Amino acid sequence: MKVLVTRELPPSTQKFLEEQSLELIQWKKDCAMPRDELLNSVKGVDAIFCLLTDKIDKTLLDAAGPQLKVVSTMSVGFDHLDIDELKARNIQMGYTPDCLTDATADLTILLLLSAARRIKEGIRAAEQGEWREWRPNWLLGTQFSGKTLGVVGLGRIGQAVAHRLKAFGITRILYYGRSRKLQAETDIGAEFSSFDDLLKHSDYITICSALTPETQDMFDYTAFSKMKPTAVFVNTSRGGVVKQDDLVRALEDGKVGAVGLDVCTPEPLPTDHKLYQFSNCIVLPHIGSATLETREKMASMALDNILAVINGQPIPFGI
CATH class of the missing domain: 3.40.50.720 (NAD(P)-binding Rossmann-like Domain)
Structure with a gap:
């Protein structure tokens, strides 16, 4: 399975991600993935692990292609996801509730x-x-x-x-x-x-x-x-x-x-x-959830959503 991850994850979850049998595409710079880079990298992926900084809209979903199965965001909020468009394409959605x-x-x-x-x-x-x-x-x-x-x-x-x-x-x-x-x-x-x-x-x-x-x-x-x-x-x-x-x-x-x-x-x-x-x-620079424990939990939950879907299991933290 081909998975796009739009940022480097906290240490423990990053290590676990790299141990999975996935074709991994990951943006590892400490900044938001540029839009043109995102649109190019998303082509043909089965899953997207995104952040609040990544706009998941019709343009991006068109670029990804019909094989896309799941979008999981490392956030409690999901204003950046076009929910109606994702539902119309039968793409499963995950987020990270109750963890911050x-x-x-x-x-x-x-x-x-x-x-x-x-x-x-x-x-x-x-x-x-x-x-x-x-x-x-x-x-x-x-x-x-x-x-x-x-x-x-x-x-x-x-x-x-x-x-x-x-x-x-x-x-x-x-x-x-x-x-x-x-x-x-x-x-x-x-x-x-x-x-x-x-x-x-x-x-x-x-x-x-x-x-x-x-x-x-x-x-x-x-x-x-x-x-x-x-x-x-x-x-x-x-x-x-x-x-x-x-x-x-x-x-x-x-x-x-x-x-x-x-x-x-x-x-x-x-x-x-x-x-x-x-x-x-x-x-302060929006650091409400910025503890190692919370960010690891958020990343782990978002990754669990993806692994569950690509393994044919129910999504644990679905929208």
Whole structure:
């Protein structure tokens, strides 16, 4: 079987891949496979192992040919796959669900802590010689104990974030989403809230929702204006949930206390973007799932999808 893999995989999964009896075509450079290279390499393959950076559309599927059996993406999201076109051609699809909850929740906590405790300013102060004697009013941040957390999207990641923050002393958890999460209300004491009430009452707000037509640009200037001016706002979901120009304006106008972002629009965010200039805004390069354990699991699941299909077995993590 001929398999195209569009990037080098984490070490253990890469080794396992190379041990398989496959005709392997693999892009091993540490960058996205160029579109023309992808269209050329996909010809005649039976399986495609892809990433979020690879657009699997009609043009690519035409280039691959009718023998293509399966496309497996090393991601939880699959916006880059033309689902309708794949279904029309009876091509099986795989992804990697439920494997990055802990890693992304951990990073969300890191951003909440870092923004709340002014870590960006502290690092700069130490590096630039501003660190002098101990000062009782210097670089004062806020702490979690006795505060209210607002979670937009109380799915697996949102619940994991809320559960972790209870250990830090958060006393009230508000959540907003499409439907109530009754089990989470029981397990972590979360309260279903309107969006406006969540914005009004939360000391910390984190987005853990998917990007949908309903959530696109939901955090606009009006939303930021309804927050407490001291609120800490973190997004580790998708950049499109935030109207980014409005966030810049809100920071300029003092509508939000501190911000932590792991996702932006576009990605990568240009180095001259205004968001980098705010001392109370931390921007990370979309590394929510970037632990060795999680990336190995993602790669292994994506590869398992391919091996199952080409061996005539049911796809274990199908879309």
